[in-house]
Amino acid sequence: MESSNSEITLREYAPRPMLTVPAHEIDRPRFDVIDAHNHLGGGVFGDSDYFHRWPVEQLLALMDSVSVRMIFDLDGGWGERLRSEIAHYQEPHPDRFAVFAGLDYDNFASDPNFGETEARRLRDSVAQGARGLKAWKVLGLRLRDTQGRLIPIDDERLGPLWETAGELDVPVLIHIADPVAFFEPLDRFNERWEELQENPDWHFYPIRPKGDLNHPDFPSFQELMDQFENLLTRHAKTTFIGAHVGCYAENLGWVGRVMDKCPNFYADISARIQELGRQPVTAHEFFVRHQDRILFGTDAAPDVAVYRLYYRFLETRDEYINSDTRGEMPGNGRWMIYGLDLPDDVLRKVYYDNAHRLITARHASEVK
Numbered sequence: 001m002e003s004s005n006s007e008i009t010l011r012e013y014a015p016r017p018m019l020t021v022p023a024h025e026i027d028r029p030r031f032d033v034i035d036a037h038n039h040l041g042g043g044v045f046g047d048s049d050y051f052h053r054w055p056v057e058q059l060l061a062l063m064d065s066v067s068v069r070m071i072f073d074l075d076g077g078w079g080e081r082l083r084s085e086i087a088h089y090q091e092p093h094p095d096r097f098a099v100f101a102g103l104d105y106d107n108f109a110s111d112p113n114f115g116e117t118e119a120r121r122l123r124d125s126v127a128q129g130a131r132g133l134k135a136w137k138v139l140g141l142r143l144r145d146t147q148g149r150l151i152p153i154d155d156e157r158l159g160p161l162w163e164t165a166g167e168l169d170v171p172v173l174i175h176i177a178d179p180v181a182f183f184e185p186l187d188r189f190n191e192r193w194e195e196l197q198e199n200p201d202w203h204f205y206p207i208r209p210k211g212d213l214n215h216p217d218f219p220s221f222q223e224l225m226d227q228f229e230n231l232l233t234r235h236a237k238t239t240f241i242g243a244h245v246g247c248y249a250e251n252l253g254w255v256g257r258v259m260d261k262c263p264n265f266y267a268d269i270s271a272r273i274q275e276l277g278r279q280p281v282t283a284h285e286f287f288v289r290h291q292d293r294i295l296f297g298t299d300a301a302p303d304v305a306v307y308r309l310y311y312r313f314l315e316t317r318d319e320y321i322n323s324d325t326r327g328e329m330p331g332n333g334r335w336m337i338y339g340l341d342l343p344d345d346v347l348r349k350v351y352y353d354n355a356h357r358l359i360t361a362r363h364a365s366e367v368k
């Protein structure tokens with residue numbers, strides 16, 4: 001709807017930048033890449049147009065064209081599904097795919113020993129060939145026990161699960177919470193207003209009183225982060241990869257502080273270049289300081305344009321990059337991003353070495 005009035009709606013407003021600055025498109029990354037956060041089996045929601053199981057040869061050709069050596073596929077699940085996911089990707093190409101197992105969230109509401117049950121499930125999954133565990137954000141946000149009480153992330157009943165992951169030496173890729181704005185009122189001050197309008201079920205609001213596990217509403221963002229920090233501290237022998245920049249890309253001070261405190265805490269950068277790229281100075285320092293704990297990842301279904309955007313973001317000092325690969329106003333916040341211009345030794349670790357080290361840890365070769 002064209003409008004020349006002095007009043008237009010936010011939906012109509014799509015300013016075109018008049019800025020002219022150097023732009024460097026990157027076809028291939030400077031070093032080989034491991035995408036440590038992606039979904040090749042349809043995700044927790046099952047198959048969609050976006051996330052689905054790929055014909056392997058087609059996927060390998062796509063990966064080769066953008067120098068992606070390996071993908072961590074977080075869609076393994078367990079049992080028969082895990083078997084078929086591993087047989088499809090990892091067995092024929094163990095150097096190109098690492099399948100991560102999942103948890104049976106539906107079981108938590110009926111099984112009082114859910115921690116022991118999931119620990120056993122993980123043992124079975126790793127024996128089948130799973131090379132990591134994916135834990136989803138429903139833990140802490142929605143999962144309730146047999147009494148109907150919300151299960152905090154640092155709930156002691158899950159101790160056996162985390163300890164088993166440590167014992168088997170498989171990393172736990174864990175997604176806590178979501179962008180901070182998803183926990184804020186949906187008013188004119190919310191920086192993700194448009195995104196929440198389109199996806200009302202991403203809004204975790206209203207917030208319940210702190211610590212009230214019987215309450216039907218959501219815990220606050222900060223309460224979830226406090227639980228997460230407890231979890232990392234308590235299970236120091238377990239390697240945790242915090243999804244989406246340690247689940248708190250808006251506050252790299254928090255992520256860096258907890259990384260300093262917890263040597264078992266890693267972070268992938270998937271789906272958060274929009275956050276990292278609006279704080280290029282702070283983000284650059286964060287990458288340099290924590291270069292041994294940051295993993296490349298996209299969480300965007302393998303896509304050549306997305307990989308190239310990430311490479312450009314990490315490798316160049318380009319300014320005012322549109323993070324929407326279709327060139328539209330980015331839906332996840334109305335701002336452009338700035339390249340990080342990372343040095344080679346940092347890039348090599350973030351692209352490849354850190355992720356590779358985590359799945360070739362001490363037991364990996366013994367597990368059959």
Ligand SMILES: [Zn+2]
Binds near residue numbers: 037039299
């Ligand atoms: Zn994901």
